[in-house]
Amino acid sequence: DTGVSQNPRHKITKRGQNVTFRCDPISEHNRLYWYRQTLGQGPEFLTYFQNEAQLEKSRLLSDRFSAERPKGSFSTLEIQRTEQGDSAMYLCASSLAFEGKKDYTFGSGTRLTVV
Amino acid sequence: KNQVEQSPQSLIILEGKNCTLQCNYTVSPFSNLRWYKQDTGRGPVSLTIMTFSENTKSNGRYTATLDADTKQSSLHITASQLSDSASYICVVSARDTGRRALTFGSGTRLQVQP
Numbered sequence: 241d242t243g244v245s246q247n248p249r250h251k252i253t254k255r256g257q258n259v260t261f262r263c264d265p266i267s268e269h270n271r272l273y274w275y276r277q278t279l280g281q282g283p284e285f286l287t288y289f290q291n292e293a294q295l296e297k298s299r300l301l302s303d304r305f306s307a308e309r310p311k312g313s314f315s316t317l318e319i320q321r322t323e324q325g326d327s328a329m330y331l332c333a334s335s336l337a338f339e340g341k342k343d344y345t346f347g348s349g350t351r352l353t354v355v
Numbered sequence: 356k357n358q359v360e361q362s363p364q365s366l367i368i369l370e371g372k373n374c375t376l377q378c379n380y381t382v383s384p385f386s387n388l389r390w391y392k393q394d395t396g397r398g399p400v401s402l403t404i405m406t407f408s409e410n411t412k413s414n415g416r417y418t419a420t421l422d423a424d425t426k427q428s429s430l431h432i433t434a435s436q437l438s439d440s441a442s443y444i445c446v447v448s449a450r451d452t453g454r455r456a457l458t459f460g461s462g463t464r465l466q467v468q469p
Contacts, residue, residue, distance in 0.1 A: 244398070273457075282359075282444050282459030283399070331398050344389075344457070346398035 244347035246332050252353045253322055260318045261350045265334030269345070272315050274307055275331040276300065277349070283331050289315060322354045357382040359447050359460035367466045372435055376463045378428040378445030386448040390419050390430045393442045393462065402430070402443075435467045 245264040253259050265272050270291050275283035286305070287297045291312040301307075304322075309315040319326055329349040359380045368374050380388070387406045391399035403412040403419040405428075411420050416433045432439055442462040449458070 246398075280461070280464070282446075282461045284459075285457065329396075333398075344401070346391075346400070348398045349396075351396065 244332055244334050244345050246330075246347035246350050248350055249348065250351045250353075252355060255324060255354055256321055258318065258320045259322055259352060260316055261330055261332075261352075262314060262316050263332030263334075263347060264314045265332070266345055267313070269334035269336055270312070271335045272309055273333040273335075273344075274315070274317050275333065277329040277331055286317075286330075319352075322352075324354045327352055327354045357447070357449065357458040359445050359458050361443075361445050361460035361463050363463060364461070365464040365466070367468060368435055370435060370437055370467050370469050373431065373433050374435060374465065376430045376432075376443050376445075376465070378430070378447075378460055380426050380428070380445070380447045380458070380460075382426075382447040382449050382458050384450045385423065385426075386450040388419075388421055388428050389446045389448070390417070390428075391444045391446060393444055395441070399444055399446075432465075435465075437467050437469060440465060440467045 247262045273288040274286040277283045285298050286301050287307050289309040292309050304320045307317045329351050331349045332347045333344050335344045362377045389404045390402045393399040402417050403414050405412050405421045407423050418431045421428045442464050444462040445460040447458050
């Protein structure tokens, strides 16, 4: 297992188009998180899954955003009718849900540019 | 409201010099504090993680300290190298409360010059 994998690494899309990103977490991790990061800022929480259940969504996640983790393994994040303000790095992280030190591992992110 | 504040926002140092980055937090109930290094265009990579009872943790030339009473942490980089140029993000974890488990600082952007 080589860690958290995100695809694509970069995506350029025209305003109004739909885009979908994929995240493959570390196989034994049951928690998966999506974050958005703009230039010069720390990551902002979007949503997280425990297994296939989406347990929490941020108010940042408007109705144009949807995330799925159908089999509790990989996850997809879809943005519909993209806007220029959606341009950001989208990071995925995974972890085990257990008491004590939680080992979060991040992917390299998908950089979205909306033109 | 849980918050993590980092200073300075950016820092330029010469190769071989030491530097210290600061992190103040108001996260409750506290679980642990992590420092991440994030290269431009990459995801964050964990450097250290400290729980309430740990005051200091080292990872090579990186040494993190934690004062849980004052809710402050620092990351000291010794004998800096050009490859240390990156953003350093302080992340504080609350005890198992779902997504609220992670509160990120905005990072300190470090530039090491030859």
